[in-house]
Amino acid sequence: MSTIKELGTGKYVPDWCPGCGNFITLMAVKKALSELGWNKEDVVIASGIGCSSKFPQWVNTFGLHGLHGRGLPMALGVKMANKKLKVIVIGGDGDVYGEGVNHFIEAIRDNIDVTLLVFDNSIYSLTKGQASPTTPRMMVTSSSPKGNLSYPLNPLSLAISQECSFVARSHTANMTHMTDIIKKALMHEGFSFVNILQECVTFNKINTAKWFKENTYELVDHNTQDKMSALVKADETEKLPIGVLYYNMKQTFENAHTVLKQKKALIERKIDEADMDSLFKEFSV
Numbered sequence: 001m002s003t004i005k006e007l008g009t010g011k012y013v014p015d016w017c018p019g020c021g022n023f024i025t026l027m028a029v030k031k032a033l034s035e036l037g038w039n040k041e042d043v044v045i046a047s048g049i050g051c052s053s054k055f056p057q058w059v060n061t062f063g064l065h066g067l068h069g070r071g072l073p074m075a076l077g078v079k080m081a082n083k084k085l086k087v088i089v090i091g092g093d094g095d096v097y098g099e100g101v102n103h104f105i106e107a108i109r110d111n112i113d114v115t116l117l118v119f120d121n122s123i124y125s126l127t128k129g130q131a132s133p134t135t136p137r138m139m140v141t142s143s144s145p146k147g148n149l150s151y152p153l154n155p156l157s158l159a160i161s162q163e164c165s166f167v168a169r170s171h172t173a174n175m176t177h178m179t180d181i182i183k184k185a186l187m188h189e190g191f192s193f194v195n196i197l198q199e200c201v202t203f204n205k206i207n208t209a210k211w212f213k214e215n216t217y218e219l220v221d222h223n224t225q226d227k228m229s230a231l232v233k234a235d236e237t238e239k240l241p242i243g244v245l246y247y248n249m250k251q252t253f254e255n256a257h258t259v260l261k262q263k264k265a266l267i268e269r270k271i272d273e274a275d276m277d278s279l280f281k282e283f284s285v
């Protein structure tokens, strides 16, 4: 079991802006891993590009910092090669719902056992405040000085409509709640997705910690296995519900696949040289 201190990176500290919501989520993830009793050597964190995607640099687990929108496919590859690892993907709203939205949909369809945490501050922050897929309509940004004309994507509705195995929302103004939700997502067998509302203190002056407290409420007595109820909750806009919205226990890709479902992970198996020779012969020109 790794402690929060062991999961940190010692004297190296994140270069995020003071007050950035990333700090809260970083602590919540470390707390969740520590409370679950997981060892840092068993965890891989993959990310794309963005302020939040620097995350793997600040956690003392294995990490992969990839290309824009490509955190998910790297993570799925890791999980298929070694299903015994715990695999987490970190991305922002631009990274996952913009450049990487195709991978998001594919991950839902495949239901491979990885956890996706989206740090949703409704803005492209690393590239200086352009409108992202979750920017509210008419919000003024550096790329929409007269107001954003596009309608925002609702990632929760999208995930639930496609029967994603685990769908939840939390926010950075309530770290206890967020830690609890992250732990539930990590424990879930199958593709788990948490949309984390968080503040970008530099480029989004609307969705602040105060705004999250005033405009959200915790779900109680909600039937997480009822798709229609989950869709209704995901569609609420007056106050945003936080908690697990939808839970759908279905067979994972790795438990259905003839090769992957075998007890040994792919990396633990010996490559049969004779088989490789016949493959090379078959595919050589």
Ligand code: SF4
Residues within 6 Å of the ligand: 015, 016, 017, 019, 020, 021, 022, 051, 052, 121, 125, 126, 199, 200, 201, 202, 203
């Ligand atoms: Fe955080 Fe925004 Fe600063 Fe990026 S620009 S580090 S998201 S506050």
